[in-house]
Amino acid sequence: MNKTGAQLLVEALLAENVSMIFAYPGGAVISIFDELYKMSNKIRLIKPRHEQGGTHAADGFARATGKVGVVLVTSGPGATNTVTGIATAYLDSVPMIVITGQVSTAMLGSDAFQEVDIIGMTAPITKANFMIEDITELMPLVRKAFHIARSNRPGPVLIDIPADIQTASIDSNLIDYPIDDPVPKRINHSPVLNTVIDEINKSRRPLILAGGGVNIANANELLNKFINCYRIPVVHTLQGHGLNPDNELYFGGIGMHGTCYGNYAVQKSDLILVFGVRFSDRITGNKMKFAPRAKIIQVDIDRAEIEKNIKVYAAINDDISNVIADLLNLPLPTADFQDWINELNRVRDGNQLSFSQCNQLKPQYLIQLANEIFDERTIVVSDVGQNQMWVAQHYRFRRPRTLLTSGGLGTMGYALPAGIGAKLGSPDKEVLVITGDGGFQMNIQELVTVKEYNINLKILILDNHYLGMVRQWQQLFFEKRYSATYMENPDFSSIAQAIGIAGMTLDSTDSARSMITQLKESREAMVLHAKIEPEENVLPMVAPGAAIDNQVKIL
């Protein structure tokens, strides 16, 4: 039976169990949209107001559910608008498929209308990308793209499909279509696992450092079990949130805005077991002074991450879940680390996260309130900057995949569209978007998407009339020369109302609890515009290039 490229593409997507696509139509993908129209009972199309919003939504969908997010856009500007979203997903290892239309093969290279070399542009920010130049390759390549996107260390994959491939037809019986993903081989790590146990027994101040890889590998439960069996204290990176913060062995986040006691633990430790961490500069500070006393044992599924940034004593290149499961099968170490745990508890007691209480509305207080009022299954999507760091410091994430944030690329404008994707992917969970006034305005058009699809999204805007993190740096390092960081902002609740979404304004501490409760209880989307203290800072802070225990605690 003859089928067109567009039909084969939709079939291939259905074979991958795709039920939702974040898609923005255009001339070079019109045949695909026509096929999707006929399949609308099987694949739901969510149309953002801008392709960047579509990619962040697919990213939020993928991070919240662990499934692959799918984006479909047209050629040229449609394709270039996805670049920021693809890079965001790449840096945080998010599985995503981006399908772009392309001009017909006969016109390639002629600077045709809406022609752009998206393969060349996205090569550095995709796990793989390819143009489909022959209709017989279409289904196998889509299959392969999904496999690449979700296997090993996940990431975005882009497929560029010229318009004539979409309309060409072929006898579908002639297509050689692989059915099964190759099964990864189990690796025997016995020698190095024995080294790990020996080193734990020899150490006096061991520490576990958990990164985003733990969430991606769905290894939180195993890691918690490991922590409790071995009685080793744990700290984590921004993407490593989701362990049990009530555990007495939990010592918070580390890095530039990490807790004093978390950073202290790293700097004093003599053995750090690292799971799924890429040692970003925001975590290590000055690399020469990072964990100066520790032997580091690194576990990562990506071979290229091992020793990329930090020299390690030993490494295991495998899936974190497998490695922890293997470790749990070995005899427990005999060493006892209670003195070390007591020392860390004393440092914690003397250095709790705090903020000054005054008449002004404090963002940290709002986040603590939200943490109290929203239940622990709630997915919090933060934007980038001060709001992100306050969320990381003051919200207590008790479950995996409950903090979605652009950590690697630091993409302002991420929160609102990613929240849309998270809610559509997990309709049974509450989704709370916490954003700043700057980031909210970067993708503010997606509020209309929230309205169009009646997405029950709760949006808390922390408005300090500044691009706050840059302003904080200007205050600290540039003698308060606030160059271009002041923001003249609109009334966000009026904007929400004009779109048909409930909007409220919060400007006093007294009404904070009742308004955040209203935000939680609302059965429809709601925007809460909180006017917070303009010059509040994120503290503690490590200056760029300093050692991570050299923290600024007060200004």
Added chain:
Amino acid sequence: MENSEKKHSLSLFAKRDSRSLMKICGLLARRGYDIESLNFSHIRETGLAKPIIVINSDREAELVKSQLYKLIDTVHAVWLN
């Protein structure tokens, strides 16, 4: 200042098209490896090319090897010498 840069010779099997040449060179460029010489020749009737690249770097050669392997679908094998 002492120059710690070393020459590494890489020999690869890669997909035979100009995109794969672009991806290999792009990766080396953005990771800060200076290309000293490059040969990209096709192997007949295999769909493969055999790039031979000499790079300058003060970093361990193993690191570039593991980065090159991340070009899934482009690079199939890497030898260092």
